[in-house]
Amino acid sequence: MGRAVDCPWEIFMTVRPGAPFAELLRSLRKAAFLTQEDLAHTARLSSRAISDLERGLTRTTHRETARKLADALNLTGSSREVFVATALGRSPASGAARVASGDAIVARSRFGGEPREWFSLIVTTLDELGVDAARSAVADWQSGGPVDAAWLSWVDALIRLTAEGRLPPVAGRPLPAAGGDPFLDREQQAADLNGFLDRIGQGRGGCALVTGPAGIGKSRLLVRVLARRTDSIQVEWMTFDRGEAGYQGWRRLLAPLWIMLRRTELAPAGLLAHAAILDSILLAGPDSELAGRRFPGEVAAAVAAMLVHVARRQPLVLVIDDAHRGGASSDRLLLDVTRLADACGVGLVAALRPEELDEDSVLADYCDQAAGRAAADVVTTIRVPPLDLAATADLLRERTGVRPPPQVAEVVLRRTQISGR
Numbered sequence: 001m002g003r004a005v006d007c008p009w010e011i012f013m014t015v016r017p018g019a020p021f022a023e024l025l026r027s028l029r030k031a032a033f034l035t036q037e038d039l040a041h042t043a044r045l046s047s048r049a050i051s052d053l054e055r056g057l058t059r060t061t062h063r064e065t066a067r068k069l070a071d072a073l074n075l076t077g078s079s080r081e082v083f084v085a086t087a088l089g090r091s092p093a094s095g096a097a098r099v100a101s102g103d104a105i106v107a108r109s110r111f112g113g114e115p116r117e118w119f120s121l122i123v124t125t126l127d128e129l130g131v132d133a134a135r136s137a138v139a140d141w142q143s144g145g146p147v148d149a150a151w152l153s154w155v156d157a158l159i160r161l162t163a164e165g166r167l168p169p170v171a172g173r174p175l176p177a178a179g180g181d182p183f184l185d186r187e188q189q190a191a192d193l194n195g196f197l198d199r200i201g202q203g204r205g206g207c208a209l210v211t212g213p214a215g216i217g218k219s220r221l222l223v224r225v226l227a228r229r230t231d232s233i234q235v236e237w238m239t240f241d242r243g244e245a246g247y248q249g250w251r252r253l254l255a256p257l258w259i260m261l262r263r264t265e266l267a268p269a270g271l272l273a274h275a276a277i278l279d280s281i282l283l284a285g286p287d288s289e290l291a292g293r294r295f296p297g298e299v300a301a302a303v304a305a306m307l308v309h310v311a312r313r314q315p316l317v318l319v320i321d322d323a324h325r326g327g328a329s330s331d332r333l334l335l336d337v338t339r340l341a342d343a344c345g346v347g348l349v350a351a352l353r354p355e356e357l358d359e360d361s362v363l364a365d366y367c368d369q370a371a372g373r374a375a376a377d378v379v380t381t382i383r384v385p386p387l388d389l390a391a392t393a394d395l396l397r398e399r400t401g402v403r404p405p406p407q408v409a410e411v412v413l414r415r416t417q418i419s420g421r
């Protein structure tokens, strides 16, 4: 497959002045045909560090890290100067300004005509030079010999979707900030949630429902627990908006994963059968109104296949905050996906208000204490109750600076139990 190429390819990449380091690192890595793991390995850094840099979660690096990355990317001369300066959060020095003002950085790649390398070349060409150039790169690929039909249709779809504006750049999605406020009395719930996350980290699956009324502290619990974890679970967080029923919230949650996958992997075998559905459900476009007419089972199978695929690299946890806003069809999808992706390092965490679930929601039973589901079920319910009297008094003291008399704490507790705050 593919042909031997006598001359090494040169990828010319224009570095926009002021382009963030995340963008620069990603384009240089791709131009060198390296995955994040490859780069991490060569630079002797963690994959997590590379991923955080590329997602903009870490904005600058230490000099030593910048040096390791520049070495791993084979950067020399002014390209290297620009790279290091950007990594350190400085404007490039005068010697490198030539590059920063629009000249090309040349990344000499180790191009050997392998399908994965052709794919990277086509994606880079698409980004840098546009649709026509990408199509002619595909033609070059084919001129070297027959190309697998699945690869071709994957690449054609990628180019078409890009031309239609349906594969926008994906931005990093940091978790909500944990904040420094005191956090009280959620030891049991935190332990339950940590236990659930430990199981996902070990490659098992499941769904955790974090339930309680508005303002009781569900989101705060999730943020707090997730912020303190040190394992390498990939976490994607999405808060469903009011009125965001059906697949709308799921689209915001999952589209970045699908876009990333479509652009970085060549036709993964397990996903080919699901690609058309994922395109139509997740990527806004002319046929996205079809989304509602898909069979729910078909959608769940496609979503589960994608999540399982992503989780093969690193355990994956999707957090859906205010999940009740998705309505009954979203609840059904949550449960179906959980069952299909069980035992694959995929965890779903949904924070929701049971009293706001639709009447026919499949999750209603799981929230209902009396229904008492079997412990072996894939769903773990973590109930968030009102704070107890001591914790309420502590909280009042923390907020007001005075220790409240017991009666006051009691009144506050009684009132807040009614309203949920």
Ligand SMILES: Nc1ncnc2c1ncn2[C@@H]1O[C@H](COP(=O)(O)OP(=O)(O)O)[C@@H](O)[C@H]1O
Binding pocket: 181, 182, 183, 184, 185, 186, 212, 213, 214, 215, 216, 217, 218, 219, 220, 221, 395
């Ligand atoms: N355990 C806690 N200790 C201290 N403050 C809390 C705690 N739980 C929640 N809060 C505060 O109560 C408010 C509501 O909590 P939030 O997590 O948004 O509720 P929910 O997500 O259940 O609607 C927030 O200001 C939050 O910081």
Ligand SMILES: [Mg+2]
Binding pocket: 215, 218, 219, 220, 321, 322, 351
């Ligand atoms: Mg909340």
